Amino acid sequence: MxxxxxxxxxxxxxxxxxxxxxxxxxxxxxxxxxxxxxxxxxxxxxxxxxxxxxxxxxxxxxxxxxxxxxxxxxxxxxxxxxxxxxxxxxxxxxxxxxxxxxxxxxxxxxxxxxxxxxxxxxxxxxxxxxxxxxxxxxxxxxxLAVGAHAVRRGNARVADRALIVGAGPIGVGTALFAAMSGADVTLIDTSSERLTYARERIGIAHTAVVDAHVDTYLSDRTDGEFFDIVFDCTGSARAIEKGFAYVAHGGRYVLVSVVKDTISFADPEFHKREMQLIGSRNxxxxxxxxxxxxxxxxxxxxxxxxxxxxxxxxxxxxxxxxxxxxxxxxxxxxxx
Structure with a gap:
């Protein structure tokens, strides 16, 4: 065959x-x-x-x-x-x-x-x-099941502020199921074309391009508190490391994408937020x-x-x- x-x-x-x-x-x-x-x-x-x-x-x-x-x-x-x-x-x-x-x-x-x-x-x-x-x-x-599993692993709840990083298929699927769980969803990506499609055709209202202004946008979206739950769906080690800064105190960080690289983060920031770092596989x-x-x-x-x-x-x-x-x-x- x-x-x-x-x-x-x-x-x-x-x-x-x-x-x-x-x-x-x-x-x-x-x-x-x-x-x-x-x-x-x-x-x-x-x-x-x-x-x-x-x-x-x-x-x-x-x-x-x-x-x-x-x-x-x-x-x-x-x-x-x-x-x-x-x-x-x-x-x-x-x-x-x-x-x-x-x-x-x-x-x-x-x-x-x-x-x-x-x-x-x-x-x-x-x-x-x-x-x-x-x-x-x-x-x-x-x-879509990979996204649904990530949302379940992250225990997304009503009124959670959820950030999905990466607007590919897994990111969009994660955003859809986070919204179905009652979360207030924000989606970011380096591609304005993907974000426009996600906003206009998929119905994800809050999107932002990853650029020099994205941190200010995300801070303004959350009154400076950032996000109860962050999902990385990028496949980028650099993006994963950056995502730690977007997790609110007491928040959860779900790594959906898989990379070959070693990931590092600042332990004092991790501990003072009592952050949960969660892997989501398959x-x-x-x-x-x-x-x-x-x-x-x-x-x-x-x-x-x-x-x-x-x-x-x-x-x-x-x-x-x-x-x-x-x-x-x-x-x-x-x-x-």
């Missing part, structure tokens, strides 16, 4: 992989949509810390069931999405109900080959029914369920989230242009 294979940084091509053998307890899925994620761009650029090349990328998936066990909850032709975080089920994190940060986790498209191909076979426990969603919406569930079935429910109820503007589409096997030709025009790309979805 044809597959998009990243052989090495900046080396993306079309190759052949064997059709996956479906084992007992697994579901064979015919891929129909694959969303492009920041992780995929980082893999292409050589900046993903958990990956070995070559790799078939892709973990934001939608497809139809091609084959499954007798007695399965799924039937051939069912539209499904996939929880791409495959846990071991035995480690300390799994025993504590946190399979998203399993010690031996295998993430489709990162640790093992993913969904930029024609078929994948995954454990039935990773397959999620999406009745009532379109294929495009089904492919958006995973990245998502759980609870987050997937919340996202699917929100889409069904019309709370997520999925038509506005999707900005680009193309044929999957055109990706090697398309990805340089997507990277060159990131300001206009929110969610790109490949089709088979």
């Amino acid at each position: 044809k597959s998009v294979i990243c052989e090495a940084p900046h080396a993306l091509g079309i190759g052949e992989r064997s059709l996956p053998e479906r084992h007992a307890g697994e579901v064979l899925i015919r891929i129909g949509r694959v969303g492009l994620c920041g992780t995929d761009y980082h893999i292409f650029a050589g900046n993903q810390p958990f990956l070995a090349y070559p790799r078939v990328m892709g973990h934001e998936l939608a497809g139809t069931v091609a084959e499954t066990d007798a007695g399965s909850a799924f039937r051939e032709g069912d539209l499904v999405t996939v929880n791409p975080y495959l846990p071991c089920g035995r480690c300390i994190a799994c025993r504590k109900g946190k399979p998203n940060c399993c010690v031996d986790i295998r993430v489709l498209g990162v640790h093992i080959d993913g969904g930029m191909t024609e078929f994948v076979s995954v454990p039935e426990s990773a397959v999620i029914a999406v009745e009532g969603l379109t294929p495009d919406q089904a492919a958006m569930v995973e990245f 998502a759980t079935s609870e987050d997937f369920a919340r996202v699917i429910s929100a889409i069904r109820q019309g709370h997520i503007p999925t038509d506005a989230l999707k900005t680009h589409s193309f044929a999957l096997f055109d990706l090697p030709q398309v990805i340089p242009d997507l990277i060159a025009h990131q300001g206009s790309v929110l969610k790109a979805i490949a089709e088979l």
Whole structure:
């Protein structure tokens, strides 16, 4: 079967992989949509810390069931999405109900080959029914679940002042779920183009470009107290370090993005604020369920989230242009 294979940084091509053998307890899925994620761009650029090349990328998936066990909850032709975080089920994190940060986790498209191909076979426990969603919406569930998980990790509450740093897909998803939790949301980014889109098409009212005046804007927005909760969704070590200054006394700082770098911060500032520093990794079935429910109820503007589409096997030709025009790309979805 044809597959998009990243052989090495900046080396993306079309190759052949064997059709996956479906084992007992697994579901064979015919891929129909694959969303492009920041992780995929980082893999292409050589900046993903958990990956070995070559790799078939892709973990934001939608497809139809091609084959499954007798007695399965799924039937051939069912539209499904996939929880791409495959846990071991035995480690300390799994025993504590946190399979998203399993010690031996295998993430489709990162640790093992993913969904930029024609078929994948995954454990039935990773397959999620999406009745009532379109294929495009089904492919958006995973990245939105990452935002929903971050908001749950940060315990966003009514009347919290929430700052989201980074207006890419994960940042916008985080902003949407923070607002649904009752928080007063502010979104900042270096791209005025992304912020204009988030404001005019997604409905995030308070935005600001990261420039020489942004600190004054954020201080004025919060009467000089800054934010009860800050979410970093940038993938930038420098932005993460800067974000510590935006957390209010008694506030919470949630690191959603992953970087290779070592992060440093001023301990006196951290301690005098009694700040909580919180990691947020991947998502759980609870987050997937919340996202699917929100889409069904019309709370997520999925038509506005999707900005680009193309044929999957055109990706090697398309990805340089997507990277060159990131300001206009929110969610790109490949089709088979």
